[in-house]
Amino acid sequence: MPILEVKNIARSFGGLKAVDRVSFSVEGGQIKAIIGPNGAGKTTLFNLIAGILEPHGGEVFFKGESIYGLPPHKIAQKGIFRTFQNVQLFSRMTVLENILVGHHRKMQASFFHAAFGVPALHREEKRAVKKVTAIAEMLNLTKHLHIQTSQLDFGTQRLVELARALAGEPELLLLDEPAAGLNIHETSQLASFIRQIRTSGITIVLIEHDMSLVMDVSDEIVVLSYGKKIAEGIPSEIQKNPEVIAVYLGNENA
């Protein structure tokens, strides 16, 4: 059974069909890339899966269970975490605090617990900080832990967003253009992080424009154009697909 199954999902804005009856499925442990020109509907597709946008038809199954139309926090609580194309960190909080918010669903402290400072709370907090610090270490963020995220450079901010999503211990990770705005060095570092994350057992769906990154890390690729899926397959097939070349890759990639 695939971990994620997307069936005929659709969403329009006014008369514009941003996502038009798209279907695909993702096997557990896979890295699946979604590519396509700007405005193809890739981000809209993520927003539909993550519950941010109200769907206009279709179905989404996560581990066999229908999740379509659930609010975003419910979807996160089920184990689907995401990053945003336009980085959305909590700017007035430190890196550590940001990542701890990602760990929210793995903690239990309620308002009542917190208000009266029950001892179990301190233990839980300590455990969480330890876990989160380990994630930060893996992504080379240790030295930034106590800095406000608004003071970080863009590349580091993207990594903090990744760390925050990982802190939720997701089974499925949706990455929306994680390499946008990164330099070559940062991009290759990101590629190795993505492979490392996959090795730890997390399934990844990746929206990305950087073709060398996509070809490098992904097992399968879905191509969108004007809201429609125009191709799906392994990287070597996609690279040769004449329609994909025509609408997206262009001649130099052929």
Next chain:
Amino acid sequence: MNIGRRIHLLALCIFIIAIQLLAEMSGSRYILTQLTMTGYYTLVVLGLCLLMGYAGQVSLGHAAFFALGGYLTALFSSSHLDQLFTHENISILRKAGIITHHPEINNALCLAPIVSLGIVLFFTLILALIIGIPLLRLKGHYLSMATLGFGIIVHRIFLGTKIFGEADGIANVAPFRIFGFFAVGGDASHRIANFYFAWFLVLCAIIILRNIINSRVGRALRAIHDSEEAASAMGVDVGKYKLIVFAISALFAAIGGFFMTHYNTGIGPSEAGIMKSVRYVAIVAVGGMANLWGCLIMGTVLNFFSLRGFFGSYDDAVFGALLIGIMIWAPDGLFTKEFSHKFRHFVEKIRCQFSK
């Protein structure tokens, strides 16, 4: 870090004691009355600080919750209920301690204060949830407008309802007796104890809020303030959190109003007025929104000055002006590096002008 936080609390305790001793030694015991009232107003400010500063929801209706706490207990703890209780139906209630005689108000029968407190808390919670569920779907200015509307309605209800005394409010409210020997009320021999009681509540409020802020839920609140979309994508139930914080801040306000009314032995409709709500918002803004200690300091200072009549007949105008000023010159409050820079710069400039 932990010790640092404890030091703040210790400093607050020492400060409270020092103020009382100072008042005693300088023979100005009477200021303890205003300081006690200041404590109760500060409870509202602190609750609002959590709602506005940490969760980012501006309520212009919090005076309504303060008044609600006050009016309800005034109703239950004055002679209003006397006619209701005929001798047959009350003997059980009296035995259970739910109804008591109050020698202070002609032996009238009223609800026992602690029962009244329970009802006030319960009713406030229900009301906060009822109005919070639809209102908190609104964002930014719309939420402020809606809470403003709520505040106006509550104000007009208290002002226009006979049982709430219309423009006169409710007077002759019985004291709130605790442990038999101490009463929150107008008895001057309990003035010092009342001062300590009010500030003990403030201290508890600070501890509770500080604990909340430095926890998982506090982080979630600040996350909501920065980006609701990202917070919900991390599994934070944004609607639920906002609602809980709204309810907590409403409860703080109602508790303030409850004890204030017993202390003053009455309450009037001005406590529910819009200008009171604006005042609370102004104080939180001056205190620095997400700054518990800033809100505590400004809540204390400004409320005390106001109660002492420092601002004369311009009382409301002062708070309006404060709100405008703070939005223009120090939107993050007075206790920030930016503002202290600006302020020093300003003082330098003035000094240069004078030395010329």
